[in-house]
Amino acid sequence: MIELASISKTFRQKGEPVEAVRNLSLSIGEGEIVAVIGPSGCGKSTLLNMISGLYRPTTGRVEYRGERVTAVNTSVGYMTQKDNLLPWRNVRDNVSLPLEIQGVPKAQRERAAEELIRRVGLDGFEEKLPSELSGGMRKRVGLARMLLARPETLLLDEPFGALDAQLKLAMHQLLLSIKEEYGQTVLFVTHDLVEAITLSTKVVICSRRPGTIRYSRDVDLPFPRDVLNVRFTEQFGEIYNDIWEQLRQEYKEDRL
């Protein structure tokens, strides 16, 4: 469904070239949940930006459903690291924004927004401003806003990074239940190996910059998954040790 064929991306910073990604190839099938993990600055966000069509690769091809991505990819929902909520709008009006842009009548878009607000567990907070919410609540508003347009693919850049452990678990279960319900293809970036394995059908490790795929393996843990208990299974431990060994090599070379 998503094909990255030998892509490279070089930026210019103060006139100097910075090679973020080099010769990276990756295939993502429909309905897969792929976790990308790797050292800081290895080009993970750049990868999502290229799939969403915000950036063009310097060389190589990005294809989505067999078509080359040459403009903003409207089939994907993209949750960036920053939540980008509009500070002057309440939760309902932030969530309903994508439908407002599409010109959907007010009553209809508010009904759709309220359904998703309920789905992410924020009913009762519809009138609150982003400044009145916790970090985890803001993430959930961002998730609801992204889901409102019913994208068939979700790109999530460190979606649960700054959350406390308990909230993280709740968000993990929420993501899996949304995925089960709507069947999206998901690509997400994380620094947390337990999170990567818990949620994914495949984990991909990027090398340090310039980023390329160092290692990839399927996570064949059965669904539905209990996000708390799955990590205590023998199969999870085996996958964890295998991937950790690969990551250790990568970070060792990075002296981290």
Ligand SMILES: Nc1ncnc2c1ncn2[C@@H]1O[C@H](COP(=O)(O)OP(=O)(O)OP(=O)(O)O)[C@@H](O)[C@H]1O
């Ligand atoms: N728009 C841009 N202009 C110039 N350089 C950029 C731009 N976007 C990214 N880069 C550079 O490309 C490299 C990769 O950045 P990117 O944000 O993709 O890494 P990352 O793996 O997502 O990092 P982190 O894990 O810290 O979020 C970095 O060196 C960054 O400075």
